[in-house]
Amino acid sequence: MKYRKALACILCATCVCTSISGCGTVTTDNSIVYEDESEELLQAVNGVINAGSSDAQKQETVYVKTNANGEVNSVVVSNWLKNVDSTSQLDDYTSLENITNVKGKEQFTQEDGKIVWESAGKDIYYQGTTDKQLPVDVNISYELNGNAIAAQELDGKDGHVKITIEYKNNSSSQVVIGDTEETIYTPFAVVSGMMLDTGKFTNVEVSNGTVISDGKRDIVVGMAFPGLIDSLNGKKVDDENLLSKIEDQLSIPTNVVIEADVIDYAPEMILTMVNSDIVNSLGLDALDTGANLDEVNSKIDEFSDAGNQLEDGTKTLKNGAKELLDGTATFVDGTGKLQDGVEKYTDGVSKVADGAGSLSDGANRLDSGASDLQNGINAVDSGVAELKSGIDAVEKGAGSLSAGANQVDDGAKAVSEGAGKVSAGVEVLTGNMQNIAAGVGTASQAASKISGGIDQIVAAASAETTPDQIDTSSISVSGCISGDQASAVFVGNISDDTLASMGLSEDQINGVKAMMGQIAAGVIPGVADSAATAAAKQAAAVAGATGANQAKGAIKDAIVNNGLQAGAQQLSESLNNSYSTLTSDATQSQLAELKNGASAVASGASQVAGGTSTLKDGAQQLYDGTRQLADGSAKLKNGTEALSTGAQTLKDGTSKLKNGTDQLVSGTSELRANSPTLLSGIKKLADGSNSLSDGVQQLYDGTVKLNDGMVEFNKEGISKLTSVFNSDLDMINGRIKAISDAGKAYTSFGGALDTEKSSVKFIIESE
Numbered sequence: 001m002k003y004r005k006a007l008a009c010i011l012c013a014t015c016v017c018t019s020i021s022g023c024g025t026v027t028t029d030n031s032i033v034y035e036d037e038s039e040e041l042l043q044a045v046n047g048v049i050n051a052g053s054s055d056a057q058k059q060e061t062v063y064v065k066t067n068a069n070g071e072v073n074s075v076v077v078s079n080w081l082k083n084v085d086s087t088s089q090l091d092d093y094t095s096l097e098n099i100t101n102v103k104g105k106e107q108f109t110q111e112d113g114k115i116v117w118e119s120a121g122k123d124i125y126y127q128g129t130t131d132k133q134l135p136v137d138v139n140i141s142y143e144l145n146g147n148a149i150a151a152q153e154l155d156g157k158d159g160h161v162k163i164t165i166e167y168k169n170n171s172s173s174q175v176v177i178g179d180t181e182e183t184i185y186t187p188f189a190v191v192s193g194m195m196l197d198t199g200k201f202t203n204v205e206v207s208n209g210t211v212i213s214d215g216k217r218d219i220v221v222g223m224a225f226p227g228l229i230d231s232l233n234g235k236k237v238d239d240e241n242l243l244s245k246i247e248d249q250l251s252i253p254t255n256v257v258i259e260a261d262v263i264d265y266a267p268e269m270i271l272t273m274v275n276s277d278i279v280n281s282l283g284l285d286a287l288d289t290g291a292n293l294d295e296v297n298s299k300i301d302e303f304s305d306a307g308n309q310l311e312d313g314t315k316t317l318k319n320g321a322k323e324l325l326d327g328t329a330t331f332v333d334g335t336g337k338l339q340d341g342v343e344k345y346t347d348g349v350s351k352v353a354d355g356a357g358s359l360s361d362g363a364n365r366l367d368s369g370a371s372d373l374q375n376g377i378n379a380v381d382s383g384v385a386e387l388k389s390g391i392d393a394v395e396k397g398a399g400s401l402s403a404g405a406n407q408v409d410d411g412a413k414a415v416s417e418g419a420g421k422v423s424a425g426v427e428v429l430t431g432n433m434q435n436i437a438a439g440v441g442t443a444s445q446a447a448s449k450i451s452g453g454i455d456q457i458v459a460a461a462s463a464e465t466t467p468d469q470i471d472t473s474s475i476s477v478s479g480c481i482s483g484d485q486a487s488a489v490f491v492g493n494i495s496d497d498t499l500a501s502m503g504l505s506e507d508q509i510n511g512v513k514a515m516m517g518q519i520a521a522g523v524i525p526g527v528a529d530s531a532a533t534a535a536a537k538q539a540a541a542v543a544g545a546t547g548a549n550q551a552k553g554a555i556k557d558a559i560v561n562n563g564l565q566a567g568a569q570q571l572s573e574s575l576n577n578s579y580s581t582l583t584s585d586a587t588q589s590q591l592a593e594l595k596n597g598a599s600a601v602a603s604g605a606s607q608v609a610g611g612t613s614t615l616k617d618g619a620q621q622l623y624d625g626t627r628q629l630a631d632g633s634a635k636l637k638n639g640t641e642a643l644s645t646g647a648q649t650l651k652d653g654t655s656k657l658k659n660g661t662d663q664l665v666s667g668t669s670e671l672r673a674n675s676p677t678l679l680s681g682i683k684k685l686a687d688g689s690n691s692l693s694d695g696v697q698q699l700y701d702g703t704v705k706l707n708d709g710m711v712e713f714n715k716e717g718i719s720k721l722t723s724v725f726n727s728d729l730d731m732i733n734g735r736i737k738a739i740s741d742a743g744k745a746y747t748s749f750g751g752a753l754d755t756e757k758s759s760v761k762f763i764i765e766s767e
Contacts, residue, residue, distance in 0.1 A: 041195045041219060041271050042763070055514075056759035057082050058092065062134075062749050064764040068151035068267060070138040070165075077750045078102070078127045086121035095751045096128025113751060130750060135171035136188050136226060136274050138764055140164070157265045163258045165192050165270065169227030173742060177734040184735070185227030187743040192256050192272040193221040204260040208253035222256030229254070231739050232732075267767065274762035276746040314707040321696075321703040328696045335686050342682045346675040353668035360661040367654040374651050378644065402616075402623040409616045427595065441579045448572045458560065467545040 059080040065073045081090050092115045099108070099115070103125035108117045117124045142149050143162040154161070171186040196204060196218045204211050209222030229252045496509055581587060752758040 041193050041269070055757070056747070057084065057756045058748070058752055058758035060748055060750060060752070060758060060760040062760065062762040064134065064762060066138065066764060066766045068140065068767045070140040070764075070766060072134065075130050075132070075134070076127055077130060079125070079750070081117065081119075081124040081126075083119050083121060083123050088118065088120055090117045090119040090124055091115075091753060092117065092756070093751045093753045094128060095132070096130055099126055099128045101126050114753075128750065132749070133170060134762065134764075135169070135186060135276075135746070135749070136190060136762070137168040137170060138192075138272055138766075139166045139168070140270060140766060141166070151267065154265045155267060158263050159261070161260055161262045161265060163194075163270075165222075165224075165256045165258075165272070167224055167226035167255060171746060172227070173745075175738045175742075177738060182231075182735070182738070184231045184738045184742050186276050186746045187228055187231070187739050188226060188274050188276050190224045190226060190256075190272060190274050191221060192224075192270055193219060194258060194268050194270050195219055196260065196268060197266075200264055200266065201260045201262050204258070206259075207255075207257040209256065220258055222253075222258065224253040224256055226254050228252050228739070231742075232735055270766040272762075272764040272766075274764070276743050276760070314703070314711075318700075318703040318707045321700040325696050325700045328693050332690060332693050339682045339686050342679055346679055350672060350675075353665075353672045357665055360658075360665045364658060367651075367658045369654075371651060374644075374648065399623050399627075402620050406616060409613055441583075448576070451569050451572045465545045465549050467542050469545065 059082075061078045061080075063076045063078060065075075067073060077094075077096050079092070079094070081092055083090055093113050094115055095113060099110070101108070101124070104122065106118050106120065106122065106124060108115050108126075110116075117126075140151070141164045142151055142154055143164075144154060144157055145159040146162075149157075167188075167190050169185045169188060171188070172183050173186075174181055175184045176182070198213065198216055198218055201218060204218045204220060206220045206222045208224060209220070212219045212221075232252075496513075500509060747758045747760060749760050749762070
């Protein structure tokens with residue numbers, strides 16, 4: 001598909017050049033004049049097919065005029081003889097008649113086809129006529145709404161038009177390839193183009209080409225290679241012929257079809273160019289080496305080895321799938337056992353929960369009995385020695401009072417310290433509140449300015465800019481762009497890296513650059529110098545005004561549609577309300593009350609701390625006195641105290657038992673509640689394992705089929721394909737070399753000396 005990439009690339013560069021330079025009258029090097037749209041179409045078509053001829057000493061261009069069906073009316077051959085060494089005479093050979101010098105007054109003599117020009121160091125441009133058969137015939141047929149129609153009957157019609165351009169290759173030679181004499185056609189590349197008015201033609205399509213539009217006109221260009229597929233296939237057309245098998249995949253076009261919907265059809269010129277050197281430009285001659293043939297053979301061997309490896313790989317995959325299938329069966333069996341175990345587990349959880357409930361009831365009754373026992377022992381202890389009980393009570397009270405006094409004293413100090421910190425924190429809060437309010441006020445002012453600025457931007461974007469407000473005084477009055485500048489723009493649009501990224505080889509890149517150089521030197525300067533200053537200024541003013549309005553519209557839409565204007569207004573209002581709240585009298589009053597309250601708390605806590613210190617000292621004295629009294633009655637109290645201690649130990653144990661059973665009941669209840677979820681999950685796992693087993697079985701069945709298919713493909717496909725390549729590759733390479741040689745050999749239509757390098761192209765223009 002390289003020719004398609006080159007076609008699109010060159011047409012894009014041509015379109016850029018045309019849009020910069022404008023239209024005008026241009027005289028080509030071969031002195032054929034085309035006007036306006038015809039010149040643009042010539043540039044587009046010539047840009048596709050002109051590669052490879054710029055270094056020829058003799059450049060021959062054959063201009064053919066035909067009727068609307070492609071029948072030849074006249075043939076004019078234009079020749080350019082390059083006087084590379086600036087000699088006084090130039091020798092040439094031609095079969096043309098009616099020879100005329102078209103760019104000078106140099107004279108010539110002619111005898112038996114040989115022609116000698118008195119060149120005086122200059123290049124010679126001359127024309128002649130001939131009735132010689134063209135190497136490529138063009139036949140143009142028309143259809144309207146699916147029915148054939150004559151070209152002259154289409155005028156003024158509406159409907160779907162189909163234009164088919166068929167090409168017949170008349171130039172061939174007999175070549176011996178291997179042991180067979182084959183017919184090889186000259187590898188002509190044919191490009192046909194039309195320029196269609198978009199006001200009449202819509203939905204334009206072209207086979208093997210592209211459509212470029214500037215809004216008013218569609219330039220339609222298609223390419224074909226008549227005779228090339230016949231040269232590649234040759235006489236051998238049996239089932240073992242590789243090229244015959246893949247002819248459809250090669251997609252080598254032999255015609256161009258243009259289709260469109262049309263209103264009020266008007267006849268349009270079809271311009272066709274023919275060149276014989278395009279095969280070398282596409283790089284087919286690069287296969288004409290033994291090294292490349294060896295490389296292809298090597299790749300075919302690698303391809304065969306890869307097929308064997310792929311067959312072995314599918315066999316390994318099949319074995320692995322079998323192991324996976326066996327392991328899945330074990331997994332499914334284990335899942336079933338797990339499900340049975342979980343069901344038994346959930347039954348056990350229910351039984352544990354029931355037992356925990358019974359245990360909890362018993363623990364509650366035991367705790368209640370222990371409490372009753374403790375009460376009875378306390379009553380006995382009280383009856384044994386009321387005096388000892390009173391002393392103990394006083395002693396305990398004094399000790400508790402002393403300990404409590406210490407705790408109160410420590411707590412009062414902690415409260416005093418905390419109150420001080422609270423008071424200090426309130427001081428910091430009230431001090432920073434002013435800074436916070438000031439920051440919110442500043443933010444509110446900034447938001448208000450932002451909102452106002454956005455409103456100004458929207459207002460400015462709403463004002464329309466007119467063309468008379470655009471300053472065009474800086475536009476050069478000598479033209480939009482000079483010939484050299486236009487040529488530089490044209491050539492600069494296509495870099496080596498751009499062409500290389502499309503997959504073109506170095507030779508192909510050089511061919512494209514040579515073609516672009518010829519267009520830049522011979523066509524662009526004349527077109528660029530004809531641009532009109534007034535029109536350029538007016539276009540610049542209109543484009544400037546339009547661009548300004550579009551830019552302002554985009555800014556306005558972005559602000560309004562994205563909610564920027566409304567969001568800025570809401571932010572300004574929100575910050576203003578926050579500032580009003582922070583600076584209000586109510587807020588300031590609340591802060592003052594908070595500060596006063598914190599100070600009062602700190603003062604009161606300090607006084608409490610002083611009082612608790614005194615209480616601590618008195619409690620210590622009381623405890624010391626009661627301690628002395630308690631020592632005398634210690635023996636009386638020991639027995640009942642030991643009994644009381646044992647009862648208390650029993651009471652503590654029963655309380656812990658009760659708490660533990662409560663936790664056990666709670667845990668088993670939660671476990672029972674979650675058991676259905678666990679059971680449901682296990683059932684889903686079991687169901688999923690069955691699905692997994694089915695899927696793995698399908699996978700195994702698929703790998704068996706894949707392995708069988710790969711064995712068959714390797715046997716019937718790859719092996720036969722490599723066999724065909726190994727037997728036919730020499731023949732294919734021979735055909736490509738013969739085609740390349742035929743293209744190199746066809747260098748002239750009107751004749752040329754054997755000693756001079758020449759090139760030829762054909763331009764066929766229909767009515």
